[in-house]
Amino acid sequence: MVAPPDNDVLWARGLHHTYAGSPALTGVSLGVREGEILAVTGPRGCGKTTLLRCLSGQLAPDSGEIWFNSSPVHTLSPAGRERLRLDRFGWVDTEPHLVPELTAWENAALPLLLRGTGHRAAKQTACEWLERLDVGMCARQRPGRLDQSQRQRIAIARALACAPQVLFADEPTAPLHRADAAQVLRTITTAARSHEITVVLATHEPEADTLADRTVALLDGRRTGAKAPAPDKESRAECSLSV
Numbered sequence: 001m002v003a004p005p006d007n008d009v010l011w012a013r014g015l016h017h018t019y020a021g022s023p024a025l026t027g028v029s030l031g032v033r034e035g036e037i038l039a040v041t042g043p044r045g046c047g048k049t050t051l052l053r054c055l056s057g058q059l060a061p062d063s064g065e066i067w068f069n070s071s072p073v074h075t076l077s078p079a080g081r082e083r084l085r086l087d088r089f090g091w092v093d094t095e096p097h098l099v100p101e102l103t104a105w106e107n108a109a110l111p112l113l114l115r116g117t118g119h120r121a122a123k124q125t126a127c128e129w130l131e132r133l134d135v136g137m138c139a140r141q142r143p144g145r146l147d148q149s150q151r152q153r154i155a156i157a158r159a160l161a162c163a164p165q166v167l168f169a170d171e172p173t174a175p176l177h178r179a180d181a182a183q184v185l186r187t188i189t190t191a192a193r194s195h196e197i198t199v200v201l202a203t204h205e206p207e208a209d210t211l212a213d214r215t216v217a218l219l220d221g222r223r224t225g226a227k228a229p230a231p232d233k234e235s236r237a238e239c240s241l242s243v
């Protein structure tokens with residue numbers, strides 16, 4: 001095994017994965033730098049979700065290497081990968097997947113409570129993140145009473161509340177209306193930048209090109225090229241949220 005470059009927080013080489021014989025990733029290699037916002041784009045079925053699931057340790061690739069902070073992930077046991085996800089990674093899915101019986105703050109506090117954070121500290125951190133994401137007024141409400149955009153913001157608060165080193169977001173804006181989608185995308189990238197969180201974002205949003213530092217495109221399970229950062233980076237200041 002060859003260790004990855006020092007400045008890559010995540011590094012993958014030659015990832016292959018098939019589902020029941022059908023290829024989803026066919027030799028993807030990439031590095032993600034500390035604090036970078038990397039967009040992964042490509043048409044439906046090109047392998048974005050599979051790539052994010054492999055990088056985040058949810059899915060063991062059939063072959064290839066994944067390194068996080070210069071330590072191998074691909075050789076970890078399932079329990080080791082689970083621990084890594086809980087301690088170091090955040091995940092925002094396309095659908096918010098909140099627990100319907102819990103209030104917004106309880107949902108946002110869940111990963112902290114699972115990590116062993118005390119109830120009071122977990123509640124305070126969760127509520128601070130809900131405020132930052134403009135859903136503080138929903139803290140005591142259950143998800144069923146909230147709209148899709150509010151639920152997705154709560155899911156983002158849940159992912160960010162435990163200060164992950166890397167946030168994975170898998171098409172987090174796909175079910176939202178255009179204006180909501182743009183705002184949620186800006187919220188994620190602004191929050192990540194101000195808290196120095198590395199982001200790997202699978203997205204179809206055209207805005208991703210201006211919000212991300214770099215874009216990697218996939219097609220049929222392979223990389224098709226990487227775009228350099230846009231010259232007029234951010235838009236960062238344009239987000240109204242104090243994240």
Ligand SMILES: Nc1ncnc2c1ncn2[C@@H]1O[C@H](COP(=O)(O)OP(=O)(O)OP(=O)(O)O)[C@@H](O)[C@H]1O
Pocket residue numbers: 019020022023024042043044045046047048049050051
């Ligand atoms: N659990 C699964 N079982 C079987 N095939 C799967 C499974 N998950 C994904 N696939 C297939 O693997 C390929 C890559 O899927 P993947 O979801 O990674 O792509 P994607 O780019 O995220 O697609 P989308 O934009 O539709 O979410 C597709 O052909 C898909 O049908």
